[in-house]
Amino acid sequence: MESWCPANPSVFRNIDLHARYIDKIPSWMISLGNLRGLDLSMCRMGPEDMANLGRIPALTSLKLGTFYGRNGRIFIHGFRYLKYFNLKLWSCGTAVEFEEGSMPKLEVFELHFAAHTMECVSFGIQHLSALTKVDLFIDGTDDIKNEIHGLMETSLGKLRSRPTLSLDGDGGHSSQSDCVHFEELFKGLYQQEAANSDQHIPGSDYFPFLGRIVEENNQDAKSCLRLLEEEHEVHH
Incomplete structure (x- = not known):
């Protein structure tokens, strides 16, 4: 867009x-x-x-x-x-x-x-x-x-x-078991798509899209860790 x-x-x-x-x-x-x-x-x-x-x-x-x-x-x-x-x-x-x-x-x-x-x-x-x-x-x-x-x-x-x-x-x-964190939700979808990747419709961008979401989640986690590290250095 x-x-x-x-x-x-x-x-x-x-x-x-x-x-x-x-x-x-x-x-x-x-x-x-x-x-x-x-x-x-x-x-x-x-x-x-x-x-x-x-x-x-x-x-x-x-x-x-x-x-x-x-x-x-x-x-x-x-x-x-x-x-x-x-x-x-x-x-x-x-x-x-x-x-x-x-x-x-x-x-x-x-x-x-x-x-x-x-x-x-x-x-x-x-x-x-x-x-x-x-x-x-x-x-x-x-x-x-x-x-x-x-x-x-x-x-x-x-x-x-x-x-x-x-x-x-x-x-x-x-119940508590129904609660799905967004990271687990998209990793689950990613793994499901990976297992069925040979069934993908030609031209579909769904699988690479999920891959990008998982990578963004990883980057988010790294960002959080860096922030925690910086805060730790400031206080010590």
């Missing part, structure tokens, strides 16, 4: 790409000055992707689905006029953080995720001062869902806007 750029960016009001996975947010999206609604599905969210999304000037509604954030983190900043945000995380292992001053007009936040231990959960919403409503959709046991609901309720109670909180989900049939 990066190589293509619309000839008349001002014509776009809404874009729906939720059924078409993209690998990055093209930089030309920043030029869509009249874009109000955006619906996207991505395999992985990198910091540059969130940066580009946050710079779309008139965006008020965003639906975003992804398996994971690079380095296990999605850091959100910008989005000056966003009022509605729907975020779907399809695997475990990603923390979501909102920079102070980000999404200053956000009123409704809908969050879909799986959580089978409390280690799966990390959402910093303390800076979303305009929130009026939060909807949680959790795949997990009743105990985990109730614990998350309590923690979220405490966090929201500290906001002056006093947003309402609702909880929905798939019921108490899930």
Whole structure:
């Protein structure tokens, strides 16, 4: 998508790409000055992707689905006029953080995720001062869902806007064994494709795509190790 750029960016009001996975947010999206609604599905969210999304000037509604954030983190900043945000995380292992001053007009936040231990959960919403409503959709046991609901309720109670909180989900049939970290998910897919590589459809780029994802995961792990090493040197 990066190589293509619309000839008349001002014509776009809404874009729906939720059924078409993209690998990055093209930089030309920043030029869509009249874009109000955006619906996207991505395999992985990198910091540059969130940066580009946050710079779309008139965006008020965003639906975003992804398996994971690079380095296990999605850091959100910008989005000056966003009022509605729907975020779907399809695997475990990603923390979501909102920079102070980000999404200053956000009123409704809908969050879909799986959580089978409390280690799966990390959402910093303390800076979303305009929130009026939060909807949680959790795949997990009743105990985990109730614990998350309590923690979220405490966090929201500290906001002056006093947003309402609702909880929905798939019921108490899930277990800890169902929780799949994004690294394990893609390595499993990679190994499955490798075993069946002789059955690939000519011209298919699915196998090299998975290979690239696994390599990115490896690079992410190396980056984390380097950061830990640098922090260790600073403190010693």
